[in-house]
Amino acid sequence: MTAPPATTHALVDALWQAVVHGDEHTAVEVVRDARADGVGEETLLLDVIAAVQERVGREWAAGRLTVAQEHAATALNERVISGLAHDRQRETGAGGTPRGRVTVSCVDGEWHALPARLVAEVLRLRGWRVDYLGAQTPTHHLVSHLHSTGSEAVLLSGSLPTRLPAAHAAVTACQAIGVPVMAGGRAFGPDGRYAHALGVDRWAPDARAAAAVLAEGLPAPDPAAARQVVDDLPHLTDQEYTFVARSRVLLVRQTMTALEDLFPPLRAYSDEQRERTAEDLSHIVEFLATALYVDDPALFTTFLDWTARVLEARGVPARSMVAALGALGHQLRDFPRSLRLLRRGTAALTDRSLRTADTCR
Amino acid sequence: MRDCCHKTSVVRRREVVGRVPDAPPRVFGSSGSPVDPRCVAAGPGAAWAHAPYPVLVADRDGGLVELNGAARQLWSDAVRGDKLRDTVPSWLAEAHGRFTDGTSGGAVRTAGAVADRFFEAHPTPTDEGDVVWWLVDDTDRRLAEAALAGTRRRTALLADVSGQLLSTLNLTRCLEATARMATDHLAEAAVLVAPPQGRRHPLTYAFRGGPVTRVTASVEVRDLPGLAEALQGFPPVPARWIDPARLPGWSRPAGFREPVGSVIVAPLPGHGVSAGALVLLRSSGEQAFSDDDELFARLFAARAGAALSAARLYTEQSSITATLMRELLPPRLESVHGVEYAGAYRPARDNEHIGGDFYDVHPGASPAEESLVTLGDVAGKGLDAAVLTGKIRNTLHALLPLATDHVRMLTLLNKALLSSPHTRFATLVLASVRRRGGEVALRLTSAGHLPPLIVRADGTVEEAATRGSLIGALPRVTATTARVTLRPGETCLLYTDGVTEARGGPLGDELFGEHRLKRVLAECAGLPAEAVVERIQMLTAQWLGPGSHDDIATVAIGAPRVSDRTVADDQGRARSTTHRRIP
Numbered sequence A: 001m002t003a004p005p006a007t008t009h010a011l012v013d014a015l016w017q018a019v020v021h022g023d024e025h026t027a028v029e030v031v032r033d034a035r036a037d038g039v040g041e042e043t044l045l046l047d048v049i050a051a052v053q054e055r056v057g058r059e060w061a062a063g064r065l066t067v068a069q070e071h072a073a074t075a076l077n078e079r080v081i082s083g084l085a086h087d088r089q090r091e092t093g094a095g096g097t098p099r100g101r102v103t104v105s106c107v108d109g110e111w112h113a114l115p116a117r118l119v120a121e122v123l124r125l126r127g128w129r130v131d132y133l134g135a136q137t138p139t140h141h142l143v144s145h146l147h148s149t150g151s152e153a154v155l156l157s158g159s160l161p162t163r164l165p166a167a168h169a170a171v172t173a174c175q176a177i178g179v180p181v182m183a184g185g186r187a188f189g190p191d192g193r194y195a196h197a198l199g200v201d202r203w204a205p206d207a208r209a210a211a212a213v214l215a216e217g218l219p220a221p222d223p224a225a226a227r228q229v230v231d232d233l234p235h236l237t238d239q240e241y242t243f244v245a246r247s248r249v250l251l252v253r254q255t256m257t258a259l260e261d262l263f264p265p266l267r268a269y270s271d272e273q274r275e276r277t278a279e280d281l282s283h284i285v286e287f288l289a290t291a292l293y294v295d296d297p298a299l300f301t302t303f304l305d306w307t308a309r310v311l312e313a314r315g316v317p318a319r320s321m322v323a324a325l326g327a328l329g330h331q332l333r334d335f336p337r338s339l340r341l342l343r344r345g346t347a348a349l350t351d352r353s354l355r356t357a358d359t360c361r
Numbered sequence B: 001m002r003d004c005c006h007k008t009s010v011v012r013r014r015e016v017v018g019r020v021p022d023a024p025p026r027v028f029g030s031s032g033s034p035v036d037p038r039c040v041a042a043g044p045g046a047a048w049a050h051a052p053y054p055v056l057v058a059d060r061d062g063g064l065v066e067l068n069g070a071a072r073q074l075w076s077d078a079v080r081g082d083k084l085r086d087t088v089p090s091w092l093a094e095a096h097g098r099f100t101d102g103t104s105g106g107a108v109r110t111a112g113a114v115a116d117r118f119f120e121a122h123p124t125p126t127d128e129g130d131v132v133w134w135l136v137d138d139t140d141r142r143l144a145e146a147a148l149a150g151t152r153r154r155t156a157l158l159a160d161v162s163g164q165l166l167s168t169l170n171l172t173r174c175l176e177a178t179a180r181m182a183t184d185h186l187a188e189a190a191v192l193v194a195p196p197q198g199r200r201h202p203l204t205y206a207f208r209g210g211p212v213t214r215v216t217a218s219v220e221v222r223d224l225p226g227l228a229e230a231l232q233g234f235p236p237v238p239a240r241w242i243d244p245a246r247l248p249g250w251s252r253p254a255g256f257r258e259p260v261g262s263v264i265v266a267p268l269p270g271h272g273v274s275a276g277a278l279v280l281l282r283s284s285g286e287q288a289f290s291d292d293d294e295l296f297a298r299l300f301a302a303r304a305g306a307a308l309s310a311a312r313l314y315t316e317q318s319s320i321t322a323t324l325m326r327e328l329l330p331p332r333l334e335s336v337h338g339v340e341y342a343g344a345y346r347p348a349r350d351n352e353h354i355g356g357d358f359y360d361v362h363p364g365a366s367p368a369e370e371s372l373v374t375l376g377d378v379a380g381k382g383l384d385a386a387v388l389t390g391k392i393r394n395t396l397h398a399l400l401p402l403a404t405d406h407v408r409m410l411t412l413l414n415k416a417l418l419s420s421p422h423t424r425f426a427t428l429v430l431a432s433v434r435r436r437g438g439e440v441a442l443r444l445t446s447a448g449h450l451p452p453l454i455v456r457a458d459g460t461v462e463e464a465a466t467r468g469s470l471i472g473a474l475p476r477v478t479a480t481t482a483r484v485t486l487r488p489g490e491t492c493l494l495y496t497d498g499v500t501e502a503r504g505g506p507l508g509d510e511l512f513g514e515h516r517l518k519r520v521l522a523e524c525a526g527l528p529a530e531a532v533v534e535r536i537q538m539l540t541a542q543w544l545g546p547g548s549h550d551d552i553a554t555v556a557i558g559a560p561r562v563s564d565r566t567v568a569d570d571q572g573r574a575r576s577t578t579h580r581r582i583p
Helices: A005-020 A024-036 A041-061 A067-092 A114-125 A139-149 A161-176 A193-197 A207-216 A234-238 A240-246 A248-262 A264-268 A271-294 A297-313 A319-331 A336-360 B002-019 B037-042 B069-074 B090-100 B139-166 B171-185 B227-231 B291-326 B382-398 B406-418 B513-522 B529-544 B564-571
Strands: A101-106 A129-134 A153-157 A181-184 B055-058 B064-067 B110-114 B117-125 B131-137 B189-193 B201-207 B213-217 B260-269 B274-283 B340-346 B357-362 B371-378 B426-436 B439-447 B453-455 B461-463 B481-486 B491-495 B552-558
Touching (some): A041 A114, A041 A207, A041 A297, A101 A114, A114 A153, A114 A207, A153 A161, A161 A181, A181 A207, A248 A271, A297 A319, B139 B171, B139 B291, B171 B201, B274 B291, B340 B357, B357 B382, B357 B552, B406 B426, B439 B552
Antiparallel strands (some): B055 B064, B201 B213, B439 B481, B453 B491
16 A cells, blocks of 8 residues: 555655654654555565665765764664564464565675665565665675575675675675566666666566566576676676775875875864775775776766765865875876776766855855 | 590690799699789699699680599589580579679689589680689688687587576576577477476476476386486487377477477586486477487586586585584574564674674563573684574573572583583673563673673663683682663663774774773663664674674663653653654
């Protein structure tokens, strides 16, 4: 059953208020009452809880929620989902014969579990037997789970683009044992472009689409056609990704040193501030490596733009990032693809500061 | 007659050869190379008569003029004047017709079978207007090529089969893949009979154009000739001995209705014991299984048997491991008696589920009684350490009635460890927990372990004042117990040194350290217990990056937060402003 949009809006507001105030009792009641009033469970999961979670992320990026509050809100949302699942199980018992068995897992090293959890619950609602492996599942565990259960398909969830190389390893490993992989989540790009680059069997933009793809049937890949990552992404043979990924720590250290000259305020930073800066640099290098991996400058520029927004929301000028990209370019002068990415990144940041300056004026 | 005819030719031929002494006698070249026209003009001679390849001469009307000895072996009854079309196979007679009436446009090279041999035939005209047909025996090359093509096809097929079978360790998938490939490549229908489970055999059916289906049924294997033998590992019964008319009903897939013409029953060799048998069925409309087919079916069955045995072994082993490991896995924690518990565990080796850290929550029999939380770290990592954690956890469980006195409990545990053959020692923390009103009362005792950290509502982080000696090393244990009260929204964190000794960070090679942990915890004020452990696990994972690490375990004990709305309701006034405002 679908609730009228007005009801959904009201529910999102009510749940949001409860969740950001850490009011577990109210949060669980808002959703439980809505369900009792006949609002469909799928609507509650995808149009209410997911909407609130998205707002949590937006508010954090805008600097209106602390990281800790974000964690607390996510934990409460998880409890609300558990409450729903608990009520359903109590009412319907084990349910009928499942349509089939599938595995829902996050990419190795991915800790954003909620999107995968929502997909798992929606598929259960639609009659599938779901093995939900949760966040930070080592690919090794995923594959041995598939061996021992004979799942028909894997739904792989990823939010962090930097985990795309790990996602690729998981995709090829599952396909090599004849299990098809459907990918979903922000990491795979707005149109699923990275999912396709990694050779997944299907990509789904959201939980409903994922359920529809499963209902259609997902043919098993030919395990005899097992391939190596470089077969999907031949540009990896230029070793730029390998070098940047392996030298991350060294690149960060050298960039820190170079930045002291290029960006004098850094010299006055406290230890903690320096560590934050080093972490930011580390992220830049990780995203640079990932952009090299999928060979897409948009991955890098989108990240830089987002980081600039997050930094500005916290009163940190984004121009230090331009200096950092310059320092990185100096160290990576022998790597043409890296240099192209850094130039595109610099251009994107410069455009951005011009735009910001315009709006200020 | 032929003799006289030959004489002149021999003379002429000698002349030719004499003029070009170095030229090889190419007239009788066996490769079908163009023949020297001068020699042809000279006509066949005596050497021609004894050539190892068949040669025949025919006039332009298709009448036979001459045959040499080799040709006579093919057509022993032929005599001069016979019509070619009555004597030689039609492919040759027709080629002759095309050559003489000029429709072939010059060079004609044709090929075909004569009796059970295969020849290439090359025509050359003579001065008299006859045609000499030079036949080159090509049988062996053809046979070799056919054999090579067959071998290549089979090798490709076996490579494909191996690839498919090796890819999975799941027994069901492996059975289905075997049945499917058997019907793709060997027969129209196939039945895989697995070794019995009790008195019933798992059966996997497949047929071309139909689904793969599986049932477990009690069937009489003796009804299918050769099957009982195959399941016992005896040599296979030849296909021709099996009467398709006597097939029992269960041995054909439901939906496969063709009359069966021939049957192969191939044993699936396993690891010393039978992995089952493969029954292949061909309808009477198809060619019966040949010896080659049987040989190939055996090769296929050998590979399938090996793969099925490996899958079965993996299934057995992983079920044994899962059973043994169940007791060693960290428990899933939840709220008990009004206190929040959350735990997270990351073993040092990512390919294992367990390691040398452990934790447990033993709920009190009633809310009025204390629950006991334990968290500890055994020296070493991996399975060996995990086995010792199991022992310690069991011992602590048995000592639960004594939990009112932590030091006594530790003393008994120490004795148990000292008397065991393990030489490892351990550190641990005991926490006795009880909710009292809105608060949570804790008794905390460290035995050589990092003291628990208390996160106060205002973000202050305190170390619990408890110290003690480690367990399993010294004859006497000393320890002090700290009493701590958690107010609503406050958390007590028990953790192992995997957190603080996580090495990495953005600049590499730095320890996460206690000061970072305390700083992170300060930001966690007021968070639910699971959010606290999740945040610490996440930050340490980020800190480590791809680097190696020790086991990492965290347990948070939380006094449930009273939300500001509840406070407002209780006290009948506006929402408290101590919380951060959300615009």
